[in-house]
Amino acid sequence: MSTTPSTLRSRTREAVRLQVAEVAWELFSARGFDAVTVDDVVAAAGISRASFFRYFAGKEDAVLFAVDAIGAQIAQALAARPAGEDAWTALQRAVDGLEALYRRDPAGALARMRLVDETPSLLASQLEKQVRWHRMIAEVLAPRLGLTTDDVRVEVIVGAALSALDAARRRWSTSNGEEDLMLLLSQAFDVLRVPAPALR
Amino acid sequence: MSTTPSTLRSRTREAVRLQVAEVAWELFSARGFDAVTVDDVVAAAGISRASFFRYFAGKEDAVLFAVDAIGAQIAQALAARPAGEDAWTALQRAVDGLEALYRRDPAGALARMRLVDETPSLLASQLEKQVRWHRMIAEVLAPRLGLTTDDVRVEVIVGAALSALDAARRRWSTSNGEEDLMLLLSQAFDVLRVPAPALR
DNA sequence: TCACAACTGAGACTGAGTGTCAGCTCGATC
DNA sequence: GATCGAGCTGACACTCAGTCTCAGTTGTGA
Numbered sequence: 315m316s317t318t319p320s321t322l323r324s325r326t327r328e329a330v331r332l333q334v335a336e337v338a339w340e341l342f343s344a345r346g347f348d349a350v351t352v353d354d355v356v357a358a359a360g361i362s363r364a365s366f367f368r369y370f371a372g373k374e375d376a377v378l379f380a381v382d383a384i385g386a387q388i389a390q391a392l393a394a395r396p397a398g399e400d401a402w403t404a405l406q407r408a409v410d411g412l413e414a415l416y417r418r419d420p421a422g423a424l425a426r427m428r429l430v431d432e433t434p435s436l437l438a439s440q441l442e443k444q445v446r447w448h449r450m451i452a453e454v455l456a457p458r459l460g461l462t463t464d465d466v467r468v469e470v471i472v473g474a475a476l477s478a479l480d481a482a483r484r485r486w487s488t489s490n491g492e493e494d495l496m497l498l499l500s501q502a503f504d505v506l507r508v509p510a511p512a513l514r
Numbered sequence: 515m516s517t518t519p520s521t522l523r524s525r526t527r528e529a530v531r532l533q534v535a536e537v538a539w540e541l542f543s544a545r546g547f548d549a550v551t552v553d554d555v556v557a558a559a560g561i562s563r564a565s566f567f568r569y570f571a572g573k574e575d576a577v578l579f580a581v582d583a584i585g586a587q588i589a590q591a592l593a594a595r596p597a598g599e600d601a602w603t604a605l606q607r608a609v610d611g612l613e614a615l616y617r618r619d620p621a622g623a624l625a626r627m628r629l630v631d632e633t634p635s636l637l638a639s640q641l642e643k644q645v646r647w648h649r650m651i652a653e654v655l656a657p658r659l660g661l662t663t664d665d666v667r668v669e670v671i672v673g674a675a676l677s678a679l680d681a682a683r684r685r686w687s688t689s690n691g692e693e694d695l696m697l698l699l700s701q702a703f704d705v706l707r708v709p710a711p712a713l714r
Numbered sequence: 715t716c717a718c719a720a721c722t723g724a725g726a727c728t729g730a731g732t733g734t735c736a737g738c739t740c741g742a743t744c
Numbered sequence: 745g746a747t748c749g750a751g752c753t754g755a756c757a758c759t760c761a762g763t764c765t766c767a768g769t770t771g772t773g774a
Contacts, residue, residue, distance in 0.1 A: 323720075323771060351760060362723045367762065434642060441641035442634060464688060466698055469681035470674075470705045477673025485666045498666055505670045506706065523740070523751075551729060562754045567731065 331369045331379070334359045338376040343425055347377070347433040374439040377429070381440060385447030387411065389454045401459060405451075405475040406503040412479075413495055420491045427487045448472055478502035531569045531579070534559045538576040543625055547577070547633040574639040577629070581640060584612065585647030589654045601659060605651075605675040606703040612679075613695050620691045627687045648672055678702035 337359040341350045352373055356366050370376045392408035399407075416423045430436045449463075452472045456463040459471075482498035537559040541550045552573055556566050570576045592608035599607075616623045630636045649663075652672045656663040659671075682698035 321772080326771095327721090352762090353760085363762095364723065364725090364764095365721085368721080373761070437645065438638035438642040441645070442638040445637065445641070464685065466681045466685045466702050467705045469684065470678050470702045473677025473681060474670075474674035474706060477677055478670050481666045481669035481673060484669065485664065488664060502666050502670045505667045506674060521741090527752090552731090553729085564732095564754065564756090565752085568752085573730070 327369075330361075334361065334366070334369055335376050335379060342377060343429060347373075347429060347436055372439075374436055377426070377436060378440055378443060381443045382446065384412065384415075385444070385450045388447065389450040392451060392454045392458075397458065401455065401471055402475070402503055402507050404458070405455070405471070406478075406499065408451075409475065409479050410496060410499055413499075416486075416495060424487060424491050427483065431487070444476065448476065451476075474506055475503075478506060527569075530561075534561060534566065534569055535576050535579065542577060542629060547573075547629060547636055572639075574636055577626070577636060578640055578643060581643045582646065584615075585644070585650045587611065588647060589650040592651060592654045592658075597658065601655065601671050602675070602703055602707050604658070605655075605671070606678075606699065608651075609675065609679050610696060610699050613699075616686075616695060624687060624691050627683065631687075644676065648676065651676075674706055675703075678706060 334355070338350075338355045341354055341358060352363060352366055355376065356363050359366075361369075366376075370379060388408050388411070391411045392404060395404040395407055430440055448469075452463050452468050455472060456465065456468045459468065461468050478499070479502070482495060482502045485498050486493055486495045534555070538550075538555045541554055541558060552563060552566055555576065556563050559566075561569075566576075570579060588608050588611070591611045592604060595604040595607055630640055648669075652663050652668050655672060656665065656668045659668065661668050678699065679702070682695060682702045685698050686693055686695045
């Protein structure tokens with residue numbers, strides 16, 4: 315999946331990037347995103363200001379740099395689903411591969427979600443990254459349905475599926491991780507699967 | 515809908531705000547959002563830098579200040595739909611009240627959408643504003659369905675409906691406004707209404 | 715070993731956004 | 745119609761994010 319040449323340079327680069335992100339996360343989660351400057355982070359991490367911006371596209375990216383990979387993971391998982399499966403089910407299965415990520419460190423995932431939710435600039439940046447998820451997933455889904463990538467129907471299906479993921483994640487977050495994420499996901503997708511009368 | 519005390523002060527304030535936004539839009543659409551500084555705008559508009567930030571929360575807001583009202587308009591239109599209507603139809607009708615906005619100045623609307631799409635900071639800011647649409651609409655939809663605002667199902671329905679709106683708008687934009695927006699909207703919502711086999 | 719490519723810190727620079735302050739204007743009240 | 749307070753204004757200084765350049769260093773491949 316990743317495009318990693320895996321020379322010594324690139325490996326140390328990835329390691330340093332992770333270390334810096336970790337240091338940054340500790341400051342952000344302790345004091346709040348806006349109350350920590352880039353200078354604070356680089357001082358704590360022992361790198362120069364210039365290098366920080368070589369590792370991350372911006373301050374937000376030090377928190378959200380992992381988000382890009384998730385979209386690719388969903389798209390890849392979708393590509394692996396059997397061709398006969400209906401779109402909603404295939405997307406649901408592709409998406410619930412993410413549960414492993416949350417199960418590995420639920421407390422950290424919750425704290426991350428809260429920080430993003432309460433920090434406008436982080437929220438905006440994350441939403442923009444999710445637009446890229448949208449495009450990646452649409453490119454896999456469209457041929458599956460025999461439609462073009464920019465067909466309205468493809469866009470709606472992808473958008474609705476990502477809304478389902480988002481709704482489940484948000485509910486999971488507000489319940490402090492107590493409700494079952496997989497169950498929430500299937501409840502969310504069921505809304506999209508039911509026939510017309512989602513009536514009152 | 516609006517909370518306008520309508521004293522002389524507030525009316526001139528609104529008028530000035532509109533004028534500044536118009537001047538800003540001319541610069542942005544001509545040179546691109548990032549190539550125009552706030553100083554450029556205030557020089558052209560004949561106000562001080564400080565005043566600019568009193569009228570707009572940020573540079574992006576000079577383009578997107580109207581976006582907030584749209585969410586309120588959708589929520590209000592939804593509240594006015596008959597109680598017996600199913601959720602998808604009610605949302606579709608609520609949303610297609612926006613068509614009047616686009617019909618009034620299609621060329622301007624297209625140009626605006628293009629600028630937002632090609633400018634990351636504008637896109638991010640717009641997406642963040644749409645999160646607020648989400649909340650406003652959920653608050654109207656939830657009681658209609660006899661559910662709480664933070665119920666997963668409510669969030670999914672609102673998110674999916676907004677995805678439908680977005681897909682239709684985007685398709686309309688890429689077709690240079692040639693395809694019929696209302697038709698695109700109904701195609702988009704039909705995907706959400708059909709029974710399970712949106713199969714391959 | 716050598717030459718090149720990629721990385722680094724240092725520091726100057728641009729531009730967004732905030733806070734303060736002193737002066738002006740609107741508009742209500744006497 | 746003079747006055748007083750609230751709200752607006754421009755000027756200006758300040759912080760911080762992000763870009764760019766430059767010179768020195770280190771990994772990489774021949």
